Amino acid sequence: MKTVLTIAGSDCSGGAGIQADLKTIAAHGLYGMSAITALTAQNTTGVYGISETTGEFLASQLDCIFQDIYPDAVKIGMVSSRELIHVIAEKLKEYKAKNIVVDPVMVSTSGSRLLKDDAEEALEECLFPLADVITPNVPEAEVLSGIKIREREDFCQAAKIIAQKTAGGILIKGGHQIEDANDYLYLKGEEHWFSGRRVNNPNTHGTGCTLSSAIASNLAAGNSLPESIRKAKEYLTGALEDGLNLGAGSGPLNHMYRLKDLL
Numbered sequence: 620m621k622t623v624l625t626i627a628g629s630d631c632s633g634g635a636g637i638q639a640d641l642k643t644i645a646a647h648g649l650y651g652m653s654a655i656t657a658l659t660a661q662n663t664t665g666v667y668g669i670s671e672t673t674g675e676f677l678a679s680q681l682d683c684i685f686q687d688i689y690p691d692a693v694k695i696g697m698v699s700s701r702e703l704i705h706v707i708a709e710k711l712k713e714y715k716a717k718n719i720v721v722d723p724v725m726v727s728t729s730g731s732r733l734l735k736d737d738a739e740e741a742l743e744e745c746l747f748p749l750a751d752v753i754t755p756n757v758p759e760a761e762v763l764s765g766i767k768i769r770e771r772e773d774f775c776q777a778a779k780i781i782a783q784k785t786a787g788g789i790l791i792k793g794g795h796q797i798e799d800a801n802d803y804l805y806l807k808g809e810e811h812w813f814s815g816r817r818v819n820n821p822n823t824h825g826t827g828c829t830l831s832s833a834i835a836s837n838l839a840a841g842n843s844l845p846e847s848i849r850k851a852k853e854y855l856t857g858a859l860e861d862g863l864n865l866g867a868g869s870g871p872l873n874h875m876y877r878l879k880d881l882l
């Protein structure tokens with residue numbers, strides 16, 4: 620069985636972070652493992668607390684995983700501090716990790732900052748060079764490139780600037796656009812657009828986590844990067860279209876929508 624590791628924060632309400640990743644990996648029929656960077660106290664209405672793990676303990680989790688069940692792909696989500704980013708980069712190099720998806724989580728859907736100021740630079744310097752693909756949303760791509768993204772051409776221009784930091788692909792997600800949900804991949808000088816059906820559902824807690832772990836799952840299964848993104852987007856759109864409505868705020872997706880017939 621193919622295996623996928625997620626290195627991310629825990630969302631106790633189950634909609635984003637580690638919990639969304641493990642549900643996504645399981646829904647793809649793969650074996651999921653997790654190294655937790657932080658506990659968060661959050662729900663659909665907001666993030667109310669963050670308790671980070673130590674660098675030493677994160678290193679220990681990664682040693683346990685890589686020395687026993689080697690992952691076929693690795694997804695990295697919320698890593699809020701410089702120290703933890705350095706630990707991850709060192710361990711990924713030490714164990715020659717492959718199929719690395721970096722989701723540069725900066726701000727939650729509910730508006731809370733999930734990355735300390737000094738960590739942004741470390742993310743770009745230490746993790747981007749190791750990534751097979753990085754998956755910023757539009758606001759994150761604006762921060763990383765320093766330009767505003769409004770028109771189609773802006774996606775390309777921003778990606779080219781971010782590409783100076785990585786040899787992998789740059790997937791700029793269009794979920795924050797008003798009219799459509801098209802995502803843009805810049806990969807080794809080539810452009811790919813992935814057109815998405817915009818779903819009229821305000822419950823989008825965890826869409827970014829779900830997409831990146833679905834991409835990692837598809838890479839682990841042996842798909843090319845563009846094919847992995849196409850399949851991941853199809854999975855995500857279905858989970859959103861299912862119309863689950865939990866909690867008082869922006870609710871989670873239904874990861875098990877393809878299994879409904881079993882019940």
Ligand SMILES: Nc1ncnc2c1ncn2[C@@H]1O[C@H](COP(=O)(O)OP(=O)(O)O)[C@@H](O)[C@H]1O
Pocket residue numbers: 755756757792793794795800801802815816817818819820823825826827828830852855856859
């Ligand atoms: N309302 C929506 N309808 C369809 N797809 C969406 C919608 N909102 C987000 N997406 C898709 O979800 C994925 C994650 O995008 P986005 O929400 O922009 O990321 P993040 O959670 O990091 O902010 C992308 O593939 C995006 O196109």
Ligand SMILES: Cc1ncc(COP(=O)(O)O)c(N)n1
Pocket residue numbers: 627628629630635636637659696697724726727728729823824825826827828
């Ligand atoms: C632990 C954790 N990781 C990531 C996110 C971002 O997810 P989203 O932007 O979909 O709220 C989150 N809210 N919590």
